[in-house]
Amino acid sequence: MAYKFIDNYREKGARKRLVKLLEKRGIEDKNVLKAIAKVPRHYFFDETFWGKAYEDIAFPIGDGQTISQPYTVAYQTELLHIEQGNKVLEIGTGSGYQTCILMELGAEVYTIERQRSLYERTIQVLPYMGYRPHFFYGDGSKGIEEHAPYDRILVTAGAPMVPEIMLKQLKIGGILVIPVGSEKEQKMMTILRVAEDDYERIELDTFRFVPLLGDEAW
Ligand code: SAM
Known part of the structure; x- marks a missing residue:
């Protein structure tokens, strides 16, 4: 895929319209909206598809995977x-x-991908854009034990159940956001670790994610 990093008035305008649309769809957190307004989503697309970058849709990024729909990104982030x-x-x-x-929200991010080609691509593209998270290649269905505990854990693929091992990697007061359900559709769940062995679970809206694959998943 040939990437090009130019953010001109057409893309900036389209990004503003996307933010307005997300507000209309119910995203309220101003900081989340500010982050969406700032990050050039078209940088993740081949130039041929820039026209699609600010539509509220998921889009193929190769290897059978997708860049999540902006609404889903905003919803999970909120x-x-x-x-x-x-x-x-x-x-x-x-x-x-x-x-x-x-990262725009001020997080220190540990991010893991199990598809080698996607991992290889992000370790090049993100630093070029000025984002330097901690990158990992491997099966994230087990979390990443060696860097735990985390304030927040976000799962961006659909899981068959909540992996117990992931819960144990949350700090007390930490939050896990994970879509859980069948391979076809999942309910978004938030789980707050209230105390060592006490978790509060809330089940929210239905989404359709690509499957979380791995030892603690499909
Ligand atoms: N948040 C991403 C974005 O903004 O482009 C979209 C994520 S895509 C919907 C889900 C990703 O989860 C895919 O890239 C897939 O390869 C990855 N994935 C699935 N199972 C995984 C696992 N066990 N560990 C790490 N990554 C996994």
Whole structure:
């Protein structure tokens, strides 16, 4: 894929319209909207498809994977309630767009991808754009034990259940956001670790994610 990093008036205008649309769809967190307004989503697309970059749709990024729909990115990010300096584990780097949004909110991001080609691409593209998260290649369905605990954990692929091992990597007061369900559709879940062995779970709207694959997943 040939990347080009030019952000001209056409893309800036389209990004503003996307932010307005997300507001209309119910995204309220001003900081999340500001981050969406800032990160050039078209940088993750081949120039041929720039016209699609600011539509509220998921889009193929190769290897059978997708860059998530902007609404989904905004929805999951809002649920995380990121605070400046939060240590965030993201499972499913994909294009890296969501990673940039998390970093715009002041998070220190640990991000893991199991598809080698996507991993190789993001380790080049993100630093070029000025984003330097901690990149990992491998199966994130087990979290990343060696860097735990995390303030927040975000899973960007659909899981069959909540991996117990992931819950244990949350700090007390930490939040996990994960879509859980069948391979066809999942309910968004937020899980707050209230105490060592006490978790509060909330089930929210239905989404359709690509499957989370791995030892603790499909
Ligand atoms: N957030 C991404 C973005 O903004 O482009 C989109 C993520 S895409 C919907 C889901 C990603 O999760 C895919 O890139 C997929 O390869 C990855 N994935 C699936 N199972 C995984 C696992 N066990 N560990 C790490 N990544 C995984």
